[in-house]
Amino acid sequence: MYNFGLKLLKAMMETVLESESEAKLMTLEEFLDWVPDGYGRYELHQGVVKEMQLTGTHEQVAGEIAAELTLEIRRLQLPYFIPRQCIIKPIDSDNSGYIPDVTLINKNALENEPMWKKRSTITQGESLPLVIEVVSTNWQDDYLMKLSEYEKLGIQEYWIIDYLGLGGRRYIGNPKQPTISVYQMIDDEYMVNLFREHDRIQSAIFPELNLTAAQIFELGES
Template sequence: MARAIKKLTLDEYLAYDDATDVRYELVDGDLVEMPPESDKNNLISLYLLSQFLKFVPIQLIRHKDTELVVIGNRTRVRLPDLMILTQELLEAMAGGRATITPDMPSPILVVEVVSPGKVNEDRDYRYKRSEYAARGISEYWIVDAQKARITLLTLVDGLYEETVFQGTDIIKSATFPLLDVTVAQVLTAGQMQ
């Protein structure tokens, strides 16, 4: 008979240390190991970070290792590829652990770069979409190099409205209306030269 594995609470997750450098997300009480990102995905998120630096100070940008607590059937903790914080959120974090808890304001923008595979697609297109909407995140970008598109989700009355950009389309962001970058520029940032 299989032994039941104890579900972790948020506090137990935040205190968890297995003495490795493995990154985990917490999904409904279970630790889910997050494999290392591909170099392509890292380059894409770094390129976007460089573009956002034109509009916000580096203190308001988080890349890879800041945790975001969302609510599912149980508490979930996600590790977005890129986030843009508000000044209020930065102050709420106040130099402590890089974790955005439910009592803190939400980031204004989250970017996920989709890794290959159905599990990764489902996580970014389905689960995180509803989690980030429930968290009140104004804009959620899904960057999908495999499908050569960027899906921009804008929060309207609690639900995301979707716009898909491809090829030479300039990404039109309500949060960053002066952003002047095309899907092709973003996706080619992840290609080896």
């Protein structure tokens, strides 16, 4: 009877905790009303607010690659730009929103984006030629959750810059080492190429880009 009582009490406590957790879940609209501008960086994962813990090197790598791509955009006079910040809404969720480290937006597609002008939010893959995530300690988000969501949304190209080689071996190989994974949309499905050391990055969006994996990793060290 004593053990039964403990099990019953534990089950009741878990039910209460689950109810409290569910009560705190936030919709994307509520998140957009709440998120503080310029104070930290937050994402919404299935109704739960997550603060991104970013290092200085992480921000350097993201900032420098954005600068390199901006130069390429201007050189080729492409109809793209990289916003300071934008939120990507998954295709089948009203309680998630992701903020990539680098987002390339097609200006010509923005007229079809209902949430762009007021919310800086993108809802359609056609508006996003390229999205880049720089891996932090929460590497599973980039290789699992976001990879799946960006594929479903139809984003043409997705880079994962893993400058510390943190990702799982199934994604970056064994032994683990700094790797850039470039996922490209082929027949509605992502296919991946891995780039390391002095490999030149092969991008369908920027076919003339002359950057190696090593140069990208070194961007945050200069």
